[in-house]
Amino acid sequence: MSAPAILIAGGGMAGWTTALALARPFRGTGARIAVIDTPGPDVSLGPLAPAIATLPSAQDAHWALGLPEHRVVRAGRGAYRLGEFWRGWDGREAAAFLPFGEVGADIGGVRFHQQVARLQALGETASLADHALSSLAAAAGRFAIPPHDAADIRATLDHGLHLDAEALTGALLRPVALAMGVTRIEGGIGEVELCTDGLIAALRLDDGRRETADLFIDATGPDARLIGALEAAWEDEAAWEDWAALSPFDRAAAVIRPDTAEPAPFTRDAAHPWGWRRTMPLNGARGEIVMFASRHMKDERASQMMGGAEPAAVTSGRRLSPWTGNCVAVGAAAAIPDPLASAELALVHAAALRLARLVPWPGGWRAEAEEFNRLWRHETESARDFALLRHLLNRRPEKVWAAAREASAPEPMDRRLALFAARGRIIRTEHGLYDDALWARAFIALGARPRHHDPLADGLDAGMLKARSARIRELAARAAASMPRHGDFLARVNAQDGPR
């Protein structure tokens, strides 16, 4: 069969990740995969993503891309994260931890968080996070990779990463993709040539060269040079859905700064009167994001806080059909999630790996595009709502936070809030980026207390529940104490294969 030619516009993290996702499976088929490596800073994941936090699902994605995780960590100046510390969202200065991985175990369909809620109703004081090894290890600055032995409580650990996007792209994604046979074309993107049927015919580079392909990938970031050019021909189908109305925070800045302290194995999110600030420890540095309301803080003040980084307008939103015609948008050209969702890379991974399984050439593309976009809508919706939870459930006194609470929740969110408030129930998000247990933990970390726990939890023997709870906490405490310090663990990862 004849093999497709795929042209990826934009050489940032989104473009090279997509190149890699396509290059591996297509190696040996004769497919031509080329990246137009545009000059300038990488905005392919959006303006707030010099440093990113990944979800635990990135482990599987990196495996599928043929990237051993320790190489990703080394190349991306990476550090591990066992979860997120959330401070200030309740209006007091209490901190709560959102642990990744497994916490406790369901019993006959009764979720662990419901078991803990029952125990609390009986007067026990242990919180859900007290049962999480990730939580105890994070508080102690410790980290480990989960062993394969499922009987070991350390098997409940799971982690995401903090990564320096440009470092990772330059030191790993690009060289591996090139070694896989991807063609690199250096130059800026000029004009997008359209056919009369609304498909892309070719791209002009700024030096006049003309590049054609069967399928065009738009990884040009918020400018969305390719799919943006299709908007006129496809009208609503390719258009951008703006999420600005969901949040009162309209300005943001992001930066990576040197930091020689031992990196904490978690993300720190702090709510402030003017907005919030996220800190992502890296190896020898830290990534920071602030998002704020322009009515409550001046750009100058934010810039000072961020070591001179310039704030810009927040542009979160998504395309409902990032695959339109013969163009597929990835990264910020397709969606800009709220950074609190930690979803930038997860969305690129999901889109790129799905695209590799749906490349339509030779042949038509409509059925594939519909399938691609259908799943995309679920994924982006879950990212939108997961971040929105921290707006809707905050209990801060400031006006701007009150406004955040009052944003009208989109349809599935409304049901989700009501069901949790009543009985602590979680409704399934099909094809979402976060599992049910993580949703439950997010509610609980924000201090949401259901009116009553699941009545089925009352059917379980209280003595048995207490004993199990004590046992889990004891095992977790012992395991946490035995884990290496995160800094030591990172030093070993970075020393493998010798110094780089």
Added chain:
Amino acid sequence: MRDPDAITKVVIVGGGTAGWMAAAALSRMSGSGLMEVTLVESDAIGIVGVGEATIPPIRHFNEIIGIDERDFIRATQGAFKLGIEFRGWTRPGHRYIHPFGPYGADIGAVKFHQHWLRMRAVGRAADIEDYNLCAVASRQGRFGPVAPQARSPLAQLHWAYHFDASLYAKYLRAFSEAHGVVRREGRITRVHQRAEDGFIEAVELESGERVEGELFIDCSGFRGLLIEQTLKAGYEDWTGWLPCDRAMAVPCAHGAEGLTPYTRSTAREAGWQWRIPLQHRVGNGYVYSSAHISDDEATATLLASLEGEAQADPRPLRFTTGQRKSAWVKNCVALGLASGFLEPLESTSIHMIQTGITRLLHLFPDRGFDARGIAEYNRLTARHAAQIRDFIILHYHANQRAGEPLWDACRTMAVPDSLQRRLDLFRLKGRISRDEDELFAEPSWLAVYLGQEVVPEGWDPIADAAPADDIAAALEQVRNAVLAGTASMPLHSDFIARHCRAHAA
């Protein structure tokens, strides 16, 4: 701390498979004294036992309530099932198996069946069934553990059961009563509703006894005594896609074929006929469209095809394929036939009861009956039913039985958009679209697409990456693992005789 809003009285109306499954699942609550669970059934009303063939998730249900598998098989005249054989569905004389479990294993990012499509195009692949353990074991009449020396990730057994549904209900009744569920015998003559909001307060029996409750579970069968006759939930009619509206059922003695470890569905001029082998007899039934055949002709066709002597008079059933518009209205949840009907072509009847119960437990209400919880239950229920509906429609739609009016109509009809989208995707390059929480997994869709000869125009281009010889060798390795695994398994009839022979009928 007691929850003042907690439901303390549940009334289950109807004691068939649905009623007793719900009772068994709720018995944990009744057993711990938190809730009174009462089941009302009338000895005078029969059970419609259409659900004698099941699919693997039932094992999960039995495990959760703590049922011992062999004990259960013995008590229900049960047998094991590895899939369904479809005869004549594609065209007369054709047959295929929809087996449980996967075909081969993916290689890298490439689905196994994509390699198979590529190899088949150059004549280097065997029949797709040769790559599935359950399909091969079905053909050979085998069931039982794969011997240790033949174990392989490529030879994993997946199974479900055939059983007598009325014996299953009896089995669950004993279990439920032992765990505190109270059974009330009697016919319901009146349903009492609260004046202010129409919620059901009580059902009244012929004896005049009132059975009061806070939550009612309607398992009264097709008529939907509470959900429809009382609460007027409304019904969404799917007969435009699935025109069969009647069935004639009859058990018969075993013939020469014996205890095959699979269900059989044989296409007929006006519908299809099931064969469900149990230990003591074989269940048979003809599901047909009354617009295309008379009851007498259908009965005659059924009786003429029996493998042994009929053991009862043929029993007629009438139904309208479709679903209640809301399976949960006010304080009433409908399960089983009371919530809707889908023909048992893929043995989903009991499964739909099971998922209804699971959903109910997940969204178990309090006395406030929050509308959003109810809406979520109804949304999930409707989705689940529509997914199964689409899968069943696929069997009817992708047929080549030209010249037979029912089949011609099904072949040329417009299918639901949700199915058309899947068909379009498969026809191009054999790609399978599936919802995350959908019952039927990719291998099931693949089995029926290929079995019904929905042939893709090509295959996934990434399947061309590996050298053809390597892929041919990988396919051969799967085939050999399946052959070796199957050969090491006992015959199904021997396994039953040795481990779970039924109590005397």
